[in-house]
Amino acid sequence: MNDLLLLAMLLGGPTHGYELKKRAGWVTGQPNLHNNLVYPLLGKFRKAGWISRKTSTGQRGQTREVYSLTAKGKAELLQRLNEFSAKDAASDGAFRLRVGMFSTFDADARGKILHVRDEFLQQREKKFVNLASAMQLGQWGGEVTSFLLRQVQAERKWISRLKRLSGATAK
Numbered sequence: 001m002n003d004l005l006l007l008a009m010l011l012g013g014p015t016h017g018y019e020l021k022k023r024a025g026w027v028t029g030q031p032n033l034h035n036n037l038v039y040p041l042l043g044k045f046r047k048a049g050w051i052s053r054k055t056s057t058g059q060r061g062q063t064r065e066v067y068s069l070t071a072k073g074k075a076e077l078l079q080r081l082n083e084f085s086a087k088d089a090a091s092d093g094a095f096r097l098r099v100g101m102f103s104t105f106d107a108d109a110r111g112k113i114l115h116v117r118d119e120f121l122q123q124r125e126k127k128f129v130n131l132a133s134a135m136q137l138g139q140w141g142g143e144v145t146s147f148l149l150r151q152v153q154a155e156r157k158w159i160s161r162l163k164r165l166s167g168a169t170a171k
Contacts, residue, residue, distance in 0.1 A: 001093050002033065003041050007077040008101060010051060010069035016058075017042060017065055027100075028093065042067060050076050078104060084113045089120040099162065107167040114166070118159045125152045 005024050009015060015023075017038060025032040045051040050073030058064045069077070081098055082105070088094040095117045102110050128149040131137070137145055 001091065001097065002037060003044075004077065004080060004094075004097060006038065006041055007045065007050065007069065007073060008081075008097065010067060011074070011077070011101075011104075014054075014066045014068040016056075017067065020067065045073065048076070049073070081105070082109050084116055086116065086120065089116045102162075102166055110166045111163065114159050114163050118156060121152050121156050121159070125149065125156070128152065 002024070005027065006020055009020050009023050009027075018032075020042075021032040021035070021038050024038070042051065042053075045067075046053055050070055051067050052070055054066050054068070056064050056066050081101060084094075084098060088098075095113070098105075098113050105113070128145055132142065132145050132149070135141075
């Protein structure tokens, strides 16, 4: 998912590597993404022709590498974002990245993403309900299960709202 996130960050225009690390970290709720993750991915993207790189001078006179998304890179990003499998639906980050980029999708693609995630959550909800009724969880196990069930229910309610807001049509 980090590869999609970095490519998506370049949709906003040319950006230097350090800024990409900061933004990606902020979006994921982590500290800056590590150099050993970001720069090899940027190298892979350049090799594939998805991004270009220019050298520029920073505010303090230092040399910076500025990366830009190419047309080929944008097409690759959009294609990969549209591929939303059951495995992707199980990933909070993969789902939220796509929702954050819903403006790049048509109504059918938004609908498919929302439907696949909702199906995953529906199964998860059933598992929590079955777990709570089939086992003696004790006070604290019951608290955790109850909390997780409420999270799933809240997200399913949010998905219903997203379907209405986005004009989603696919199932």
